Amino acid sequence: MELSRDPAAASRRVVAPTLHVRLTDADAIPFPTRTIERGDALYCAGEPLRSLYTVQSGCFKTVATFPGTDDANTPHTQVTGFHLPNETLGLDGVCTARHESDAVALEASVVRIMPVGILEPLCREYAAMQHELLAIMSAEIVRASRLALMLGTMPARERVAAFLLDFFERFDASMASSGEQATDLLLPMTRADIGSYLGLELETVSRMLSKLQREGAIGLNGRQVRIVDRAILAHN
Amino acid sequence: MELSRDPAAASRRVVAPTLHVRLTDADAIPFPTRTIERGDALYCAGEPLRSLYTVQSGCFKTVATFPGTDDANTPHTQVTGFHLPNETLGLDGVCTARHESDAVALEASVVRIMPVGILEPLCREYAAMQHELLAIMSAEIVRASRLALMLGTMPARERVAAFLLDFFERFDASMASSGEQATDLLLPMTRADIGSYLGLELETVSRMLSKLQREGAIGLNGRQVRIVDRAILAHN
DNA sequence: CGGGGGGTTGAGATGTCTCAAGGGGTGTGG
DNA sequence: CCACACCCCTTGAGACATCTCAACCCCCCG
Numbered sequence: 001m002e003l004s005r006d007p008a009a010a011s012r013r014v015v016a017p018t019l020h021v022r023l024t025d026a027d028a029i030p031f032p033t034r035t036i037e038r039g040d041a042l043y044c045a046g047e048p049l050r051s052l053y054t055v056q057s058g059c060f061k062t063v064a065t066f067p068g069t070d071d072a073n074t075p076h077t078q079v080t081g082f083h084l085p086n087e088t089l090g091l092d093g094v095c096t097a098r099h100e101s102d103a104v105a106l107e108a109s110v111v112r113i114m115p116v117g118i119l120e121p122l123c124r125e126y127a128a129m130q131h132e133l134l135a136i137m138s139a140e141i142v143r144a145s146r147l148a149l150m151l152g153t154m155p156a157r158e159r160v161a162a163f164l165l166d167f168f169e170r171f172d173a174s175m176a177s178s179g180e181q182a183t184d185l186l187l188p189m190t191r192a193d194i195g196s197y198l199g200l201e202l203e204t205v206s207r208m209l210s211k212l213q214r215e216g217a218i219g220l221n222g223r224q225v226r227i228v229d230r231a232i233l234a235h236n
Numbered sequence: 237m238e239l240s241r242d243p244a245a246a247s248r249r250v251v252a253p254t255l256h257v258r259l260t261d262a263d264a265i266p267f268p269t270r271t272i273e274r275g276d277a278l279y280c281a282g283e284p285l286r287s288l289y290t291v292q293s294g295c296f297k298t299v300a301t302f303p304g305t306d307d308a309n310t311p312h313t314q315v316t317g318f319h320l321p322n323e324t325l326g327l328d329g330v331c332t333a334r335h336e337s338d339a340v341a342l343e344a345s346v347v348r349i350m351p352v353g354i355l356e357p358l359c360r361e362y363a364a365m366q367h368e369l370l371a372i373m374s375a376e377i378v379r380a381s382r383l384a385l386m387l388g389t390m391p392a393r394e395r396v397a398a399f400l401l402d403f404f405e406r407f408d409a410s411m412a413s414s415g416e417q418a419t420d421l422l423l424p425m426t427r428a429d430i431g432s433y434l435g436l437e438l439e440t441v442s443r444m445l446s447k448l449q450r451e452g453a454i455g456l457n458g459r460q461v462r463i464v465d466r467a468i469l470a471h472n
Numbered sequence: 473c474g475g476g477g478g479g480t481t482g483a484g485a486t487g488t489c490t491c492a493a494g495g496g497g498t499g500t501g502g
Numbered sequence: 503c504c505a506c507a508c509c510c511c512t513t514g515a516g517a518c519a520t521c522t523c524a525a526c527c528c529c530c531c532g
Contacts, residue, residue, distance in 0.1 A: 064385055078384070078388050091377055092374060092381060094370050094374035095374035095375040100381070123360070124359070124363060127356065130359065130366075134331075138331035138332075141327055141377050141380055142336050145316045145328060147380075149300055151388045155519075200520080201521060201522080203520090204519090204521075206481080222528095223479095392487075427510075427511065436488080437488075437490080438510090439489080439511090443513080445512095458496095458497090475532085476531090479529105481524100484521105487519090487521090488517105488518090491514105493513090493514085494511105495510105496511080499507090500506085501505090
């Protein structure tokens with residue numbers, strides 16, 4: 001999710017290289033698409049991995065569930081990511097051939113379906129595509145590591161601020177329109193989703209958003225958020 | 237790093253498929269090795285990515301540093317992983333062609349060097365190798381996500397317990413000797429390393445270890461740790 | 473009109489951090 | 503061979519951030 005980095009456009013590409021856009025050799029492949037309604041799951045944990053998905057429009061959250069350390073323990077659950085257009089879903093399932101998390105649409109969304117059975121041979125044929133796929137997976141590792149870093153080191157206010165900066169930056173990146181910077185947009189997820197993602201309670205998220213508003217960093221109206229002062233947001 | 241799962245051997249493979257062992261087609265490739273002294277870095281963040289490394293013996297920690305959300309902020313630093321024999325290092329650098337973290341040897345160690353310039357063509361030739369590489373990268377994504385999950389949802393005691401279980405399990409896995417279960421071993425890292433990894437202060441790690449000892453879950457003598465009662469450790 | 477989901481805010485409980493002191497080890501230089 | 507310094511670890515006590523519990527609001531939908 002690529003928090004805590006400046007919005008330089010160049011670095012953007014690191015986090016969300018998309019699988020088909022730069023597949024110069026194989027771009028014409030007619031991968032099918034699928035529409036997912038808000039609240040529905042694109043896939044669920046445990047299902048066999050059939051395809052990877054690139055978000056075309058809309059937004060998803062991925063939710064991981066792990067059993068407690070042992071048997072009858074409280075299972076832990078957490079939102080592990082939000083996924084905007086041009087980002088790829090399903091990468092965590094490659095190792096076990098089963099999905100490791102649920103992917104749930106936060107709004108009506110469209111994905112491009114890339115069956116793994118087709119993808120691997122393709123990557124063997126086209127070096128650019130192979131490199132692209134490896135880069136995407138590597139970026140996902142970095143993304144997850146940064147999430148861990150944030151959860152391990154940042155206080156609540158910083159987490160929320162970093163989340164907002166990251167989300168806006170990624171939204172900008174998902175709009176092909178070069179270099180635009182959105183200042184005002186509607187978050188597709190609840191406070192509880194944000195909290196789960198950031199390792200905070202929803203009340204804490206709400207408080208921190210209110211605080212950021214009081215500080216003049218953002219404008220707030222329910223899920224409508226406007227970035228007023230990036231410096232204040234980023235600073236500290 | 238694959239915390240919070242039972243020690244079933246089958247699931248083990250998910251986390252540390254090794255790059256060469258199962259490369260049935262290309263196993264004979266004479267990748268060179270390199271020895272790293274304790275405290276020395278195998279690579280540092282920002283260096284161009286030349287190779288991936290498989291740990292042959294010893295142990296490494298990877299340390300990520302990120303600038304604060306903004307300019308002159310406190311940079312955040314965290315241990316993002318510990319790496320035992322048969323595990324692969326450097327995967328996070330594939331996306332940028334630069335290493336994203338430092339890899340530091342916790343004891344004198346030997347790695348197998350796999351240059352990326354050789355690896356990619358090889359993977360295009362051998363489907364098994366390609367699949368293997370993808371699986372390793374995917375497993376790394378899962379590993380990082382689980383770390384994030386742990387940091388986001390578990391209290392200190394559980395984190396430390398999960399860390400110990402995971403470390404012992406991985407140690408067992410790194411010993412080819414089938415199905416052995418180590419009960420007593422020497423941690424190669426400091427309390428501060430563990431704390432950084434778990435998102436805790438070193439004092440908290442120390443306290444939780446003492447507490448686990450009082451509870452009869454482990455035996456403790458400095459870095460020497462013995463698992464006395466896995467049930468207590470795992471149980472909440 | 474009633475119910476439910478989402479959001480905000482307050483006040484007390486609590487887990488972890490911070491600060492501080494002290495106890496081994498180990499390596500080095502006198 | 504001793505003395506000292508340094509690193510690592512342990513433990514305590516108070517500070518503080520976040521969680522927990524609770525009340526209330528708004529809005530949408532049936």
